[in-house]
Amino acid sequence: xxxxxxxxxxxxxxxxxxxxxxxxxxxxxxxxxxxxxxxxxxxxxxxxxxxxxxxxxxxxxxxxxxxxxxxxxxxxxxxxxxxxxxxxxxxxxxxxxxxxxxxxxxxxxxxxxxxxxxxxxxxxxxxxxxxxxxxxxxxxxxxxxxxxxxxxxxxxxxxxxxxxxxxxxxxxxxxxxxxxxxxxxxxxxxxxxxxxxxxxxxxxxxxxxxxxxxxxxxxxxxxxxxxxxxxxxxxxxxxxxxxxxxxxxxxxxxxxxxxxxxxxxxxxxxxxxxxxxxxxxxxxxxxxxxxxxxxxxxxxxxxxxxxxxxxxxxxxxxxxxxxxxxxxxxxxxxxxxxxxxxxxxxxxxxxxxxxxxxxxxxxxxxxxxxxxxxxxxxxxxxxxxxxxxxxxxxxxxxxxxxxxxxxxxxxxxxxxxxxxxxxxxxxxxxxxxxxxxxxxxxxxxxxxxxxxx
Amino acid sequence: xxxxxxxxxxxxxxxxxxxxxxxxxxxxxxxxxxxxxxxxxxxxxxxxxxxxxxxxxxxxxxxxxxxxxxxxxxxxxxxxxxxxxxxxxxxxxxxxxxxxxxxxxxxxxxxxxxxxxxxxxxxxxxxxxxxxxxxxxxxxxxxxxxxxxxxxxxxxxxxxxxxxxxxxxxxxxxxxxxxxxxxxxxxxxxxxxxxxxxxxxxxxxxxxxxxxxxxxxxxxxxxxxxxxxxxxxxxxxxxxxxxxxxxxxxxxxxxxxxxxxxxxxxxxxxxxxxxxxxxxxxxxxxxxxxxxxxxxxxxxxxxxxxxxxxxxxxxxxxxxxxxxxxxxxxxxxxxxxxxxxxxxxxxxxxxxxxxxxxxxxxxxxxxxxxxxxxxxxxxxxxxxxxxxxxxxxxxxxxxxxxxxxxxxxxxxxxxxxxxxxxxxxxxxxxxxxxxxxxxxxxxxxxxxxxxxx
Numbered sequence: 001x002x003x004x005x006x007x008x009x010x011x012x013x014x015x016x017x018x019x020x021x022x023x024x025x026x027x028x029x030x031x032x033x034x035x036x037x038x039x040x041x042x043x044x045x046x047x048x049x050x051x052x053x054x055x056x057x058x059x060x061x062x063x064x065x066x067x068x069x070x071x072x073x074x075x076x077x078x079x080x081x082x083x084x085x086x087x088x089x090x091x092x093x094x095x096x097x098x099x100x101x102x103x104x105x106x107x108x109x110x111x112x113x114x115x116x117x118x119x120x121x122x123x124x125x126x127x128x129x130x131x132x133x134x135x136x137x138x139x140x141x142x143x144x145x146x147x148x149x150x151x152x153x154x155x156x157x158x159x160x161x162x163x164x165x166x167x168x169x170x171x172x173x174x175x176x177x178x179x180x181x182x183x184x185x186x187x188x189x190x191x192x193x194x195x196x197x198x199x200x201x202x203x204x205x206x207x208x209x210x211x212x213x214x215x216x217x218x219x220x221x222x223x224x225x226x227x228x229x230x231x232x233x234x235x236x237x238x239x240x241x242x243x244x245x246x247x248x249x250x251x252x253x254x255x256x257x258x259x260x261x262x263x264x265x266x267x268x269x270x271x272x273x274x275x276x277x278x279x280x281x282x283x284x285x286x287x288x289x290x291x292x293x294x295x296x297x298x299x300x301x302x303x304x305x306x307x308x309x310x311x312x313x314x315x316x317x318x319x320x321x322x323x324x325x326x327x328x329x330x331x332x333x334x335x336x337x338x339x340x341x342x343x344x345x346x347x348x349x350x351x352x353x354x355x356x357x358x359x360x361x362x363x364x365x366x367x368x369x370x371x372x373x374x375x376x377x378x379x380x381x382x383x384x385x386x387x388x389x390x391x392x393x394x395x396x397x398x399x400x401x402x403x404x405x406x407x408x409x410x411x412x413x414x415x416x417x418x419x420x421x422x423x424x425x426x427x428x429x430x431x432x433x434x435x436x437x438x439x440x441x442x443x444x445x446x447x448x449x450x451x452x453x
Numbered sequence: 454x455x456x457x458x459x460x461x462x463x464x465x466x467x468x469x470x471x472x473x474x475x476x477x478x479x480x481x482x483x484x485x486x487x488x489x490x491x492x493x494x495x496x497x498x499x500x501x502x503x504x505x506x507x508x509x510x511x512x513x514x515x516x517x518x519x520x521x522x523x524x525x526x527x528x529x530x531x532x533x534x535x536x537x538x539x540x541x542x543x544x545x546x547x548x549x550x551x552x553x554x555x556x557x558x559x560x561x562x563x564x565x566x567x568x569x570x571x572x573x574x575x576x577x578x579x580x581x582x583x584x585x586x587x588x589x590x591x592x593x594x595x596x597x598x599x600x601x602x603x604x605x606x607x608x609x610x611x612x613x614x615x616x617x618x619x620x621x622x623x624x625x626x627x628x629x630x631x632x633x634x635x636x637x638x639x640x641x642x643x644x645x646x647x648x649x650x651x652x653x654x655x656x657x658x659x660x661x662x663x664x665x666x667x668x669x670x671x672x673x674x675x676x677x678x679x680x681x682x683x684x685x686x687x688x689x690x691x692x693x694x695x696x697x698x699x700x701x702x703x704x705x706x707x708x709x710x711x712x713x714x715x716x717x718x719x720x721x722x723x724x725x726x727x728x729x730x731x732x733x734x735x736x737x738x739x740x741x742x743x744x745x746x747x748x749x750x751x752x753x754x755x756x757x758x759x760x761x762x763x764x765x766x767x768x769x770x771x772x773x774x775x776x777x778x779x780x781x782x783x784x785x786x787x788x789x790x791x792x793x794x795x796x797x798x799x800x801x802x803x804x805x806x807x808x809x810x811x812x813x814x815x816x817x818x819x820x821x822x823x824x825x826x827x828x829x830x831x832x833x834x835x836x837x838x839x840x841x842x843x844x845x846x847x848x849x850x851x852x853x854x855x856x857x858x859x860x861x862x863x864x865x866x867x868x869x870x871x872x873x874x875x876x877x878x879x880x881x882x883x884x885x886x887x888x889x890x891x892x893x894x895x896x897x898x899x900x901x902x903x904x905x906x
Contacts, residue, residue, distance in 0.1 A: 056825030372509030
């Protein structure tokens with residue numbers, strides 16, 4: 001049996017390794033258009049900010065290691081340009097040689113991932129405008145910083161990547177301004193609807209957050225960025241721009257192959273990660289997957305869920321009968337930036353309401369440990385609960401300590417459809433004065449939620 | 454309706470408050486033999502070590518506040534010396550007045566708690582030998598430290614209290630030696646069977662841990678402690694002893710009233726926290742309660758479970774029909790001492806084996822965050838799993854960061870009888886490089902467990 005894995009950044013290597021483990025007699029081949037496989041994408045901003053050890057390698061596994069330890073044949077600089085889903089035939093461009101060949105496979109796993117959204121404004125191809133999606137981006141940014149006199153960076157978009165990029169700039173002593181239509185960070189994503197702690201810390205660190213959209217990137221005569229123009233009519237001078245306005249699934253190949261797309265523009269798969277073709281499975285940022293609170297299929301481009309979808313895709317692609325099923329995801333994300341932790345699981349209030357769920361939010365502020373400690377810090381907890389049933393739909397925690405890991409306990413609760421009453425009254429959370437107060441902030445929020453539902 | 458609550462330290466006030474909330478027309482009376490109610494027992498070592506704010510009040514609620522906010526009549530310095538379970542008649546000694554009276558109640562809630570075990574050696578009543586169970590102990594220790602030239606303290610017992618007491622002494626600049634037959638800290642309790650991180654940190658902080666038992670407390674002519682003698686024939690000079698060799702339920706009153714005891718010497722209650730008497734409920738450290746992994750009824754003297762039993766007892770005591778049931782507990786405990794966090798949920802391997810369960814332990818050491826961070830720290834995880842079923846019986850995490858709160862997620866998993874496979878493959882744990890690695894240490898341990906079961 002021959003199995004092809006298309007895409008080698010995160011889900012691809014996980015799927016290839018699992019396929020090789022499950023089907024030791026199969027030939028597993030992985031194609032990646034870029035120069036690297038298995039890149040620690042989430043580590044990029046920290047590497048950029050100089051927070052990692054000097055010898056830190058962001059390539060988790062090399063092609064040679066994949067071959068040696070898993071028996072997977074890896075081809076980097078190889079782009080798959082066409083897929084015949086009926087026959088399993090791939091058209092592969094060997095980019096370094098300018099050669100094209102066709103290869104036939106019994107089964108195909110698509111892990112084409114996602115790409116950064118473009119700003120869609122004039123001048124965005126100016127020199128000094130970057131994304132921060134992969135190792136090549138990071139290296140280009142570093143080269144720019146080494147050679148250009150960068151004093152001010154405009155970060156477009158206040159999501160996770162924008163926030164971490166701004167912190168990396170500050171870690172390098174460079175002034176940063178974040179532009180986000182909301183005027184806040186992590187606002188359009190799930191975490192910080194109900195808390196000002198992170199936003200305040202960003203401002204305190206000297207990073208400006210402006211409620212504006214970029215309408216044009218202004219460049220000098222030699223094509224170097226000198227400013228951005230915003231929808232407020234402002235011109236903000238800068239020597240570098242990091243664009244982080246979200247990502248979108250890379251579906252070109254799948255679309256051309258006639259595979260069915262989902263409602264959010266990602267690839268449609270069943271619970272076995274099989275596409276609309278009997279021969280093709282898919283995983284990672286390109287697929288739409290069901291979320292636990294309401295079963296809705298959405299794009300959820302995270303490394304952790306990517307690995308889960310990869311495992312399921314590989315197990316089913318190597319089995320004659322449907323094997324492993326994907327269990328709806330909790331949607332657990334976290335960030336630590338500017339000294340503030342954010343942990344978020346499940347739906348935000350607005351996501352729940354957008355999904356038509358009759359949801360309420362219990363908001364509390366408490367201390368992350370026994371208040372009598374000199375240095376105990378505030379923690380904001382929002383618990384999102386379905387009215388009537390009291391089911392926990394999600395929760396967001398924000399604070400200087402104990403916010404992120406504390407959120408983890410919500411994952412099994414959301415995934416098993418537990419109620420606020422169970423969290424308030426039955427689930428035994430730890431108590432030790434220097435780390436957790438007698439009644440955990442999560443339980444306090446759950447008790448509050450009981451009065452709202 | 455008249456409801457009596459006997460005992461006012463932790464479970465008592467919680468039960469009284471809940472009873473008053475549930476039965477606003479009832480008269481709720483609480484008796485406490487000591488001078489305080491609602492004491493933050495777990496905070497005592499930190500107060501002793503000077504880690505709390507100067508104005509920190511370890512009395513969470515005063516009798517006056519209980520009266521004002523809940524309508525509960527509180528009598529401190531009142532000891533209940535007899536209980537007629539058939540009629541609901543209590544014999545109450547007003548200790549400050551030397552008077553005795555009888556009071557009749559419709560329903561009685563016993564929250565008599567636990568008391569420190571005695572050393573049972575000659576000389577243990579010498580001046581300078583203390584327990585650390587309540588506010589009075591703490592104040593006596595402080596007075597002793599202020600008036601005596603204490604250079605060396607022997608802490609008998611390396612459990613939670615002993616460990617925290619030793620750290621408090623070190624925080625005050627006083628040398629401490631811990632005596633524990635195991636030669637380790639937290640060894641006879643659940644947490645540290647499989648990790649040396651805490652033990653090493655204790656030794657590094659200059660605290661000696663000796664595998665010895667005290668056989669005699671040696672005192673000077675005027676009755677002040679000068680040394681302890683051990684079963685190794687050693688004499689260890691010291692000017693103070695803190696005895697922390699465990700606690701035992703205070704069952705004298707219940708026993709005299711003819712109430713049934715459980716197999717561990719605690720009070721037997723059903724899932725509604727009702728004792729063998731129709732008129733008497735019980736809660737807190739005095740009762741035996743069912744643990745989640747195997748349903749066995751055990752003593753589990755923790756503030757968090759005490760509050761849960763108090764709530765259940767009060768709801769049933771104020772209801773004509775059985776109301777709330779106690780859900781078997783996960784057994785979540787945590788400690789932070791000498792810079793090392795311990796988080797433990799459920800059973801240790803030896804506890805599981807003692808209970809006759811065919812259990813295995815998966816032990817792993819990992820980093821608490823992405824390894825490429827300069828200052829990432831090791832974390833030891835032991836996951837205890839039932840062979841065959843793969844059910845998670847418990848887990849213990851030890852490390853300098855992210856160990857305690859990370860353990861919380863095991864609580865709902867243990868309480869819902871989840872398997873190692875679910876934890877390894879389906880439960881979405883957070884990933885963010887500065888706080889949690891791409892594959893959480895808990896998942897790594899769960900994956901390891903899959904290969905063992």
